[in-house]
Amino acid sequence: MDSDLPSRRWLAALRIMMGVIFLTTWLANVQKGFYTPAGLEDFFTRVYPQSHNPIAPYAAFIQNVLLPSRAVFGPIQFAGEFALGVALLLGIFTPVAGIAGAFLLFNIFLATYGTEWPWTYLSLIVVCIAVAASRSGRTFGIDRSLVSRIPRGLPIV
Numbered sequence: 492m493d494s495d496l497p498s499r500r501w502l503a504a505l506r507i508m509m510g511v512i513f514l515t516t517w518l519a520n521v522q523k524g525f526y527t528p529a530g531l532e533d534f535f536t537r538v539y540p541q542s543h544n545p546i547a548p549y550a551a552f553i554q555n556v557l558l559p560s561r562a563v564f565g566p567i568q569f570a571g572e573f574a575l576g577v578a579l580l581l582g583i584f585t586p587v588a589g590i591a592g593a594f595l596l597f598n599i600f601l602a603t604y605g606t607e608w609p610w611t612y613l614s615l616i617v618v619c620i621a622v623a624a625s626r627s628g629r630t631f632g633i634d635r636s637l638v639s640r641i642p643r644g645l646p647i648v
Contacts, residue, residue, distance in 0.1 A: 500631070503632065505618050509622060510580030511580065513573075514580065517573050531565045531568070546604050571591070581632060582630075582631060583628060585626060593620050596616045
């Protein structure tokens, strides 16, 4: 019997949980209209006002780059969060999805800093990194069938 099997199953469960978290958050954000230009502006000016963000360089990035380009960033966020949720749920290209999820959550952590309990996002970031590093898509995931088809050394499955 494979002694690592229980650990791999738990990591796959964490991967699936992260997929569900991204998809349920995505659906809630769709319902709130946060992926539209007006919704993205509302998110960063009313829900999490960047004028109160103690991380001044990040708040300046949101104010001076993201918000003026919200017609571009909204659809990217819409597609990205959905793709992350599906990839993690199905276990496809899990190392890439895990790192992308950690990156997204880190940006949310920076954008909401000072208004949310920071350990929520930091814990989810650690889970995404563990999911990526463990290649948990090879257990209960599509990556298992892709691993033999992807060139060796290409760390995407």
